[in-house]
Amino acid sequence: MTSITSQKTGARRPSPAPLPDRSRKRGGRPSGLPWIMPAFVFVVGLLYYCIIETGYLSTLDWDGTSPTPTSVGFGNYSQILQDPIFWKAIWHTVVFFIVTFTVQTAIGFVFAALLHSKIKLGAVYKVLVFTPVVLAPATMAPVFRQMFAADGQLNWALDHIGLGFLSQPWLAQSSTAMPVIMFITVWQFTGLTFVLYFAAMGQIDPETLEAARTDGASNLRVLMSIVWPGVRGTTVALAMLGVIGALKTFDVPYLVTIGGPNYSTEFLGTYIYRISIPSAHVGYGAALSILLLILALLGAITVAARANRKDGESSV
């Protein structure tokens, strides 16, 4: 755009550097289109096309391979709204998000604050806290299944420290299976929360902290009145990622409890897989996927909107 205008008004502006012959033959400037085309096709083709295709599939009664799918319009959606497992999965997602986000935020924030102070072996602690983030859930799932089994290490440890009365088959009970899934998730992702808070705390102006201390603010006061508001952007980003992550939760519950017992650890992700693959209701699974997408977008928008409103209020 600029170079085209420049050619037309060339008398008043310094001439641009001579272009290669091929470009000049094509209209005087190198177009960006060929350069962005591969990425454009990739992004639009793979991402948006898949969403549109999934939207189309959600209107079918189809097993995924039959050449004769049946159109059911919005039938799958109305069926989903009456599906108790769907609502159970939504409820689990809400509880899961609230608990894991709160615990991860608290632990990550405290760890980050502690490791910003001069403590011995700080680098070692950072590695230890972050290591679970890079471990694949598929690798860790058998370990946790064994640890929380009725004859697993947790019960063994409880027995040996005189807390045998607390021993129970953790993964076999609806009441304890979900807390185990939450524990594993907190263990796995607190490192990420910690790293982001650690980086965000590094951006807080040291002079502000110094001024607060000069005014006699305690550590807790500094933490709550300066550091916490200072990392608000990170908290909002983590909340947004948390909402989306909770909605997409699949690997840990699927690998550790297969969504059970009795759907007590069923999430939208595991339900979509169960419905689409073993049960071969691809149309119904696609409708669930579209709802998941809408919920993820709504969740992210809500978190962002609330954050913007708060920003607006605090600036006033």
Add this chain to the structure above:
Amino acid sequence: MLGSSRIWKRRLPGAAAVFTAAVLALAGCAGGASTETTDKGSADSGNITWWGWTPDSAPAEAYIKAFNKVYPNIKVTYKKLTIDGYDAAIRPALASSVGPDVFDVAPGAANGSVEIYGVNAVDLAPAVQKLLGTDWKSKLAPIGVSSLTNDGKLAALSVGSNFAGSVWVNQDLFDKYGLKPPTNNDEWKQVCAAFKTHGIKCFVQGAAQTAFNEDTLQAISNNVKPGVWAQALDKKVPWTDPTIVKALTLWKGLFTDGIMQEGALGTQQYPDANNEFMSGKAAMVMMGTWYMQYSTVDGSTAAISGAGVGDPKPFTQLPIAFPDLAGTGNVGSLYGDADFGLAVNKKSKSIAAATTFATWLGTSEAGQQAVADILNDIPALVSVQPDWNSIKLVNPEAQRPALEKLISDAGKSAEPRLSTVSADLQTAIGVASTTVAAGQATPEQAAATLQSTAEKIK
């Protein structure tokens, strides 16, 4: 600005064409009916791939080795997938043009369903007729032919059949502690109490992997009153029938009477229950005829090693009849289907070589003898029996008569196991089994819910 829009006008059709091509290419990947490859390739040479959830890698390699003695120029590469991951892998693979040449299918609508994937398979009837003659159906196990025929097409060739209903015991553990395999409810409770004092789990079941709960429930139901379970599957009796309610009550008793291992609802049949049994931590497990393969020295050693035992030592594994829980005397029922069939992918570039492999394993004497001798399946070719002289059992004196009886009893059974169970019904049965076991529903309530769900299934 004017120049810019002119450039766009000139280039837009090109961009649209590229975009449309990309979309169409992706749409092509999305599935739909596949048409059979015209060039079928050579029938006695080439490279083919075979995907399946069964058999294990060792038996598969043995089948391929035997096949290569006859067809040395066809290289077969076997890829074993997990039973739970098979559908997720095979569906996109068959939709693409680079899927396996040969793939496993099973009767019914559950895992690897022939009803779902049969559409991607070549009709093998002409090839079998060419090999066995016009009366080919009479030479193969009828259960294998009927259950793998889809829309009038022989979508896959049965390699053999599998039957459930038996319980497998670690005889060495029973001998070590001076115990006898239980035959009724009271004996079972006593045996389990005795094993518990020695720190051994008695009966393990991966009740979280609910498909296997169905085997146990069918065994109990047949113990209460033979045939009712099959009738319920066939919608001839409701799931609220007193026999089913009684079966659910007895099933609950396995959990409350200390027979089932603690935490069964959080345990999977594979790998958990299987590994517990193979590693000698549990004395009994609910498995079917596919467990015969672990009676051999090689099969047992590989399975024990696969269960994480560093120095695997084969032990005597024996099938026993499911104990008489109901006290009716109706014991020893077996129910089964064609275990798996080999289907040839319509889109394969080596249809002829793939057909050679599938028909050799499913219909030739040599192929079926290899199947029989591995003891993973009961052969589809009715004339073939295991060559006991060439099979190295861990404890031939104890195992051979038990295995011969199991094979003979299985041959007499006509009761289906999974072939008439849809995936939705399987889920509903699984829910009934786990809600009763967890105490979240009474047997009557679970049966009523099961019936109500079954009525909604198309």
